[in-house]
Amino acid sequence: MGMDTAVSSIGARARTRRAILDAGTAVLAKNPTASLADVAAAAGVGRTTVHRYFSERSDLIAAIGVDVLDKIGAATERARPGDGPALTALERVCQEYFELGESLAIVFDESLAATWNWESWEEETEADRALARLVDRGREEGALDSRLDTDWVIQVVWSLLYVAWQRSRSGDTKHNALSLCLHTLRKSVGAAP
Numbered sequence: 381m382g383m384d385t386a387v388s389s390i391g392a393r394a395r396t397r398r399a400i401l402d403a404g405t406a407v408l409a410k411n412p413t414a415s416l417a418d419v420a421a422a423a424g425v426g427r428t429t430v431h432r433y434f435s436e437r438s439d440l441i442a443a444i445g446v447d448v449l450d451k452i453g454a455a456t457e458r459a460r461p462g463d464g465p466a467l468t469a470l471e472r473v474c475q476e477y478f479e480l481g482e483s484l485a486i487v488f489d490e491s492l493a494a495t496w497n498w499e500s501w502e503e504e505t506e507a508d509r510a511l512a513r514l515v516d517r518g519r520e521e522g523a524l525d526s527r528l529d530t531d532w533v534i535q536v537v538w539s540l541l542y543v544a545w546q547r548s549r550s551g552d553t554k555h556n557a558l559s560l561c562l563h564t565l566r567k568s569v570g571a572a573p
Contacts, residue, residue, distance in 0.1 A: 409482035466518030
């Protein structure tokens with residue numbers, strides 16, 4: 381096998397794995413009890429192909445967990461949490477996280493929570509630290525309510541995002557759900573004028 385063929389084969393495997401992860405995320409976000417056969421159909425591949433990458437449903441769910449952490453990390457970087465006024469940066473973080481939609485929707489699904497073993501979710505990531513630094517900076521600048529501790533503000537952010545995702549899944553427009561999320565964020569954690 382030539383070098384070009386090997387590189388092409390690796391690229392094809394990566395694209396297939398990506399298609400299965402994306403399909404798994406989309407399918408499980410809509411139906412947490414979906415099978416690997418359902419994921420295969422959504423990915424446009426055969427069940428045996430899915431089983432070559434993920435022998436068990438739990439393996440796919442674990443891989444989705446790692447993938448979501450990677451997406452959160454990339455979204456955090458895109459949001460540039462260290463740039464500009466803290467409240468504006470926090471809004472950018474929320475906007476980027478909101479766009480992850482289905483990826484994070486499955487994280488909050490209680491019926492899936494019992495099936496995953498996402499040890500990496502227990503460890504603090506660089507994205508977690510960047511968000512905490514942003515909140516601390518906002519409290520120091522006076523942009524965020526100093527009576528609210530860092531963990532509280534972070535929990536409020538995730539709670540608002542959850543409500544916004546649920547709202548958009550229930551038929552509201554993404555634009556309106558995000559607008560309500562950001563408005564509520566400013567009112568709930570912003571410093572009083």
